[in-house]
Amino acid sequence: MHLGKLPPEVLQRLVLSRRGAFRDEVLVNPAVGEDAAIIRLSGDKYLAVHTDPVTGSTRLIGYLAVYVPTNDIAVRGIEPMWLSVALLLPPSAREEDVDVITRQIDEAAKRLGVAVTGGHTEVTTAVTRPVAVVTAMGLGQRYVTTAGARPGDVVIMTKSAGQEAASILATDFREEALKRGIGADTLKKAEGLALEVSVVKEALALADIATAMHDPTEGGIANGLAEMAYASGVSIVVDRGRVVVYREVEALCKAFGIDPLETLSSGVLLAAVPRDRVREAESRLENLGVPYAVIGEVVPPREFLLRIGEKMYTKPFVADKLFTLF
Incomplete structure (x- = not known):
């Protein structure tokens, strides 16, 4: 099989169709495009739970494991509160590697006010x-899904497409980037994007406005928007000229033959917002x-x-070329 996420049809047939016992307190089940499960607790409390593996970076793994x-x-639309972290290390790992990873985890978790409650x-x-492999949890009194986008909504993105990929290229592939003509100043700017991959503050700020929100990771904003459309039963039209791509992201992605709209983009928030609440x-x-941009409509x-410009996506799946570099 190819590297990265399973194709939606395989995921549905072999994974999502096998969810164990039915529990009526589980309000949002695993589904293509949905970011976290929602479990109703007593009263008006909702628990959001999500597990993610971080496999696309080595030098930034601690930061990404939190963000x-x-x-x-x-x-x-729920504040993250707790993390459980399972860290698997190869025999070649040194104590210094563990030190770097755990210091990054500690720093990022403190920045967000999140407690690391355990793991392995x-x-x-x-x-x-x-x-x-990290499980994040949070508790709230309301929630937003990926599946809530409605015709007439406006699509907003924050920050830059491909910024997570650029930070990885500038760190894990630094020497190769230099050989491909990327300057030291560009690499330094791209490295700094590793600290911009959290969307917590902007997502919580829009929680009572947005009809749908999504965190584009593998496959970038193209995959994220296709998943939002798929989950919501709509289509999304984007003006490519309005999509923000930082210069350092553009340079690194071009050097490695990667479309910045189709690669790791943690740090970008995708939100569908009713037109009368855009301002x-x-x-x-x-x-x-x-930073943000209004890039399209539902x-x-x-x-x-x-549809981004003239390019159309008919499936909620975009292969991410970054993974072929490892």
Whole structure:
């Protein structure tokens, strides 16, 4: 099989159709495009739970182990509160590697106010580089899904497409990037994007406005928007010229032959917002100092899930070329 996520048809047939026992307190089950499960607790409390493996980076794994799964809780409109981290290390790992990873986890978790409540750490021949498998949890009184986008809604993105991929290329592939003509200043800017992969503050700020929110990871904003359209039973039309791509992201992705719209984009929030509340959403993002752009709109279902410029996507699956570099 190819690297990365399973194709939707395989996922549905062999994974999503096998969910164990039915529990009526589980309000949002595993589904293509949905970021986290929602479980109703007593009263008006909702528990959001999500598990993510971090496999696309080595030098940034600690930061990503916190930011990526907590994003999936935050786009539910729920504050992430707790993490459980399983860290698998190859026999070649050193104590210094553990030190770097755990310091990154500690720093990122403190920045978000999230507690690391447990997990597991071991050295195993089952992996050839460090892998973190993280479960994030949060508690709230309301929630947002990926499936709520409605025709007429406007689509907003924050920050830059492909920024997570650029930070990985600038760190894990630094020497190769230099050989391909990327300057030191560009690499330094791209490295800094590793600290911009959290969407917690902007997602929570839009939680009572957005009809749907999503955290685009593998396959980038193209995959994220296609998943949102698929989950919502709509189509989405995007003006490519409005999609933000930072210069350092554009340079690195071009050097490695990767489309910045089709690669790891943690740090981007995708939100569908009712047209009459767009200015309110913009104002909240401006007050937070979060860069954003209005990039498209939700329309009734058509022959495509997503159209970006002239390119059409008919499935909620975009292969991410970054994974072929490892």
